[in-house]
Amino acid sequence: MNVNIKYNMRVLRLRLSSSLMSEREPMKPAPSFRWSKDFASGSISGAQLVPLDDPGFHLAVPIDTAYSTQGREVFRPVNGLGAREVFSFWFDGSALEIDGQSHPNYGVMLWVEGARVAEDLIVESAPSNGNIRRQLRVDFDSRALRRVVVMPRHFGGTAGVFINPNTDSVIPYTPGLSTPMVALTDSYGGFGQWGFPHGGASILLADALGFHFANLQHGGSGYETTNQGLNFLNRLQLFREHTEHWPPSVLVVSGGINDPANARTHAQIQAFFAYCRHHLQQTLLIVHGPWCPRQSYLNGRDKYSLINQYIRNELANLGSPWWIYLNTLEGGWVTGWGASAPGNGPWITGTGTIANPKGDGNADVYIDADGTHPTHEGQRNGVAYMARRTRREVLAALQTAQID
Numbered sequence: 001m002n003v004n005i006k007y008n009m010r011v012l013r014l015r016l017s018s019s020l021m022s023e024r025e026p027m028k029p030a031p032s033f034r035w036s037k038d039f040a041s042g043s044i045s046g047a048q049l050v051p052l053d054d055p056g057f058h059l060a061v062p063i064d065t066a067y068s069t070q071g072r073e074v075f076r077p078v079n080g081l082g083a084r085e086v087f088s089f090w091f092d093g094s095a096l097e098i099d100g101q102s103h104p105n106y107g108v109m110l111w112v113e114g115a116r117v118a119e120d121l122i123v124e125s126a127p128s129n130g131n132i133r134r135q136l137r138v139d140f141d142s143r144a145l146r147r148v149v150v151m152p153r154h155f156g157g158t159a160g161v162f163i164n165p166n167t168d169s170v171i172p173y174t175p176g177l178s179t180p181m182v183a184l185t186d187s188y189g190g191f192g193q194w195g196f197p198h199g200g201a202s203i204l205l206a207d208a209l210g211f212h213f214a215n216l217q218h219g220g221s222g223y224e225t226t227n228q229g230l231n232f233l234n235r236l237q238l239f240r241e242h243t244e245h246w247p248p249s250v251l252v253v254s255g256g257i258n259d260p261a262n263a264r265t266h267a268q269i270q271a272f273f274a275y276c277r278h279h280l281q282q283t284l285l286i287v288h289g290p291w292c293p294r295q296s297y298l299n300g301r302d303k304y305s306l307i308n309q310y311i312r313n314e315l316a317n318l319g320s321p322w323w324i325y326l327n328t329l330e331g332g333w334v335t336g337w338g339a340s341a342p343g344n345g346p347w348i349t350g351t352g353t354i355a356n357p358k359g360d361g362n363a364d365v366y367i368d369a370d371g372t373h374p375t376h377e378g379q380r381n382g383v384a385y386m387a388r389r390t391r392r393e394v395l396a397a398l399q400t401a402q403i404d
Contacts, residue, residue, distance in 0.1 A: 004282050005322050006403040008249040012284065013403070016395040030117055031110075034137045043137055044097055047162040050170045057087050057172045086214075087158065088149045093168030094142055097135040098150055100158040108136060109203075111149035135162065147173055151203075180213060181206050182239065182248040184232055186255050187219030187373065188291050188386070201374075201386035202252060214239065214248075222259040224268040233272045240279060247283045251276070252390075256290025261306035269307075273314040285323040286394055287315060289330075291386075293367045293374075294348045297329060304329055324397045326390065333393050339400035347389055348382075 034043075098108065110117050140146070152158050161170055183202035206213040216235050218227035225231060230238065232255055240246055259265045276285060289308045297304055308329050315325050321337040332343035350361015355369035366382030368375045374382025 009284055009403045013398040016391055029141045032139045044162055044164055046164050048165040049160045049162050051160040052087050054172045057089055086151050088173040090171040090173055091148050092145045095139045097137045097162040099135050099160055099162055100152055109151045112146050180245050180248045181250040182214045183252040185217045186221050186258055188254055201383050205387045220258055222255045223272055224265040225258045247280050250284050252286045254288040256307045257292045261303040266310045269310045269314050277318050288326050289328040291328050294363050295351045295371055324394055326393050333397050335397050337401055
């Protein structure tokens with residue numbers, strides 16, 4: 001096993017071991033937030049825009065540029081990746097304003113000093129007649145040097161941050177030795193979509209691990225099925241073409257529910273893992289089987305079982321030790337270094353939903369009213385359950401690896 005992969009696996013094992021996978025305590029006192037009514041109503045005295053054009057601001061996600069309706073240059077991920085931009089910087093003042101091009105239900109997730117500072121997305125509804133400018137003011141209790149991470153939810157772009165240049169400064173944050181993670185998912189890895197206001201399971205996992213990461217997510221996509229003309233392989237190729245953060249240390253792949261069980265899907269799964277074999281030799285792959293609620297699984301058992309087998313077979317054919325396969329349909333896990341755990345049943349059991357409980361499994365708690373996507377609020381949080389289950393099983397697998 002390659003020395004670099006051993007190191008990455010030790011880092012991952014350490015972080016998983018120390019993470020409780022629970023909601024972090026909010027900052028005390030927590031910052032307060034206020035939306036401006038429009039682009040012209042910024043409230044910071046003598047404010048000056050600091051554009052986020054230095055690559056040091058961008059964590060993991062390759063950024064392109066576009067222009068807003070007001071003509072200001074904004075920054076957004078390369079078109080087609082399905083990613084959300086992640087900006088990070090040092091800030092030494094007491095208040096700043098995040099400036100961006102709004103979209104209906106514009107919002108952001110915000111981390112300060114490694115802790116998420118909002119329980120939920122900070123959401124501001126924009127008019128349905130088009131994108132407009134919005135500024136989100138963030139007030140801290142005092143002046144201090146803080147590391148701030150901003151993950152906007154929108155499709156317009158982010159221009160930068162307004163600060164008082166006479167007293168405050170913004171400096172790009174360079175992650176250095178931080179372990180990057182890439183998540184390649186369908187809607188289950190979604191951010192602020194499909195009713196995931198707390199972020200998808202990939203975001204919860206990356207948040208708990210302290211990773212900066214790229215969440216390459218497109219609802220409705222898969223190994224063979226495309227969204228915006230791109231399937232999993234196309235998006236990974238596009239990411240590699242544009243990113244400065246290649247290769248990632250960890251790649252989480254979660255898909256299959258949207259794919260048909262046919263020869264085309266099998267061929268695309270083969271092509272995807274062949275690409276990984278050639279271009280991700282320094283990366284640990286964590287691969288979920290096709291995620292689907294028990295209700296859907298019962299209705300399409302042959303389909304999901306076949307896709308499950310396609311993925312398992314192609315991983316086994318890699319002939320490399322750098323992967324962990326999590327069997328979401330049957331339970332258990334298998335690794336490329338020969339360790340495994342027996343199946344203990346599917347991750348989601350029963351046939352109910354939170355809106356129509358049947359009393360026959362955890363789907364009553366973890367599957368939302370649409371019968372497809374996980375719940376996301378309070379104790380009934382299927383998204384957090386997915387992240388906790390992934391953490392537990394990956395940690396168990398890593399503890400069997402000869403990496404010390």
